[in-house]
Amino acid sequence: MWRDELEESDSEVEDNEEEEETIAAKHDGHEAEVFTNKLESLVARMQIDMSLSAVLTRIQVYHAAYVSRVAAIHTQTMAELQRCRDLQLQQETLQEKEGLPKHEEVEGVLKKYAEKILSQQAAAADLRKEELLQRLQEQQQQQQEQQQLLEQQQQEQERATMVAELRESYAQFSDALDTVLAEITECGDVALPEDTTEALNATLQLGSEALSGDADAEALQQSTARLTDGLAVLSHIREVIQTHRNSSRRDEQESEAAATLVSLAGDVPQATAELSCAKRRLEELTATHSSVMRLSGEFLATEDTELRGKLSYALSVVNKFHNDSDASNREKLHTLVSLLTGQRCAAGAQHVQVADPHSPVAMFVKEQLSSKLIALAHDKQVSSQAVYASLIVRLGSFDPLLLDLCVYQLYRTCPYLVPQVPQREEYETVEEYHRALGYRHKDGGEREALDSYLKRMGAASQLFGRLVCLDGDKPPTGQNTSTEQNLWSLGPQLGWRWLSRMLLCPVQSAVTCAVLHGFLSVAGALMVKVYGRQMHKMMDHFIERLLPLAEQTTREGGEADLASLKSLMTNYSHTRTFQPPPEGYRALL
Structure with a gap:
């Protein structure tokens, strides 16, 4: 029922809209006709300018008025249509409310x-x-x-x-x-x-x-x-085992090389006699050192720690010498001379005196002092070597036994200064044999390196050369003549005997080069000055025979010493001389 009513309402609305459109169309046509008639009558009554520009202007004005009127009519028509639509919407709403219960x-x-x-x-x-x-x-x-x-x-x-x-x-x-x-x-x-x-x-x-x-x-x-x-x-x-094997193999090679060493003099009875004389001198010095050590041990066995402390303090000044020639060196020298000659000397804030020069206390002092002098002169303070060489000679002028002990320590450090080449005995171990050659060993038994060993041997031979050169200076006046006579046995004649005996010893390649270079670089000039043509002949002999043999026997590690000796010999061949000797006593005073 409500659906039929809604359809009838829609048809009525459509009929009304058609009537409104018809009325509007008629109304618009009538209005246009009236407007046109009025316009024509107005034109007829008025005297109008009919030029083209005026006509066009008036046409534009009239057209604008016409458009404005048409727009107003359209607006009115649209408002009427909207009113009809609102009415239709109200009717639809009312119809929906009537059918709500069933919905x-x-x-x-x-x-x-x-x-x-x-x-x-x-x-x-x-x-x-x-x-x-x-x-x-x-x-x-x-x-x-x-x-x-x-x-x-x-x-x-x-x-x-x-x-x-x-x-x-x-x-x-x-x-x-x-x-x-x-x-x-x-x-x-x-x-x-x-x-x-x-x-x-x-x-x-x-x-x-x-x-x-x-x-x-x-x-x-x-x-x-x-x-x-x-x-x-x-x-x-x-x-470690391989290192030990290599060391043992090297030791065997060195032993074999030592067993087949060749000397420049060959098998000559005179050469054997000369080397035997040098060996006897070493045995005498060894016996002297053993006697001193025995007496020194008696003093060390005592419980007089206070005296040992004073003596050690007094001996410590030996570590403080330097190259500067001043009163400080002379004061330290005076302390050591006083200690050796039985006079009172300072030991810090106290004093100490060794009255008996043959007592165990005196032997302790001499053994300790000789060991320190050689160690400082050739190893620890090589730069101050000339000072310590002068000190050895000065102290030796007061005590010949001290000088013998210093020479023994020097020979013990470098057996090639005797000269002698130790041969390995059947009962000796490898370490004992190396110690006899002058090698040092650490606590674990490890032997020092070859370059370190050669450097020490060269330094020891330099010290030996400095001691030989000191004979060119005069000793201090007012000293015992017999003591002076004993002292000057260190002079050039000792250096000459050593060089002559080196010709008789087997060539030890790098070691031979090291000790010869060390000695000649320091004492060569003095030897040329003293022995002249004889020294030239000896040097020519070394150049012609020793150098080629050294080149043949030098193994790995000794090339530097061989090169140094060859350079020294080459300079000598050109100049027929060596560098001047050190100043001797004047280095200390």
């Missing part, structure tokens, strides 16, 4: 049906959710099982890798240990410390237990690391 009933039925559908869908969704959750849990459980299986397989693979690494390390360690033990057995004079042997055996046992048992990953890693460290230790031991 609510339909909506209620639809709502119940929708709620039922929603309930069914919610139940289905819950069921689906439970199924999805259960399936998700099953998937998670499967993933966990797979992860555990993968982890287990990975652990097994890692353990297998660790076992393989351990087995390889164990095999390497076992082989290396067998090799080291075989090399130690082959060397004969090498042995592992007991604690090292125990540690290596414990490492081997630990690796064996880890391989035989069901060890965990941590134990396998520890065993592998222990074996790796053990391999490093064995590698170091093998390096």
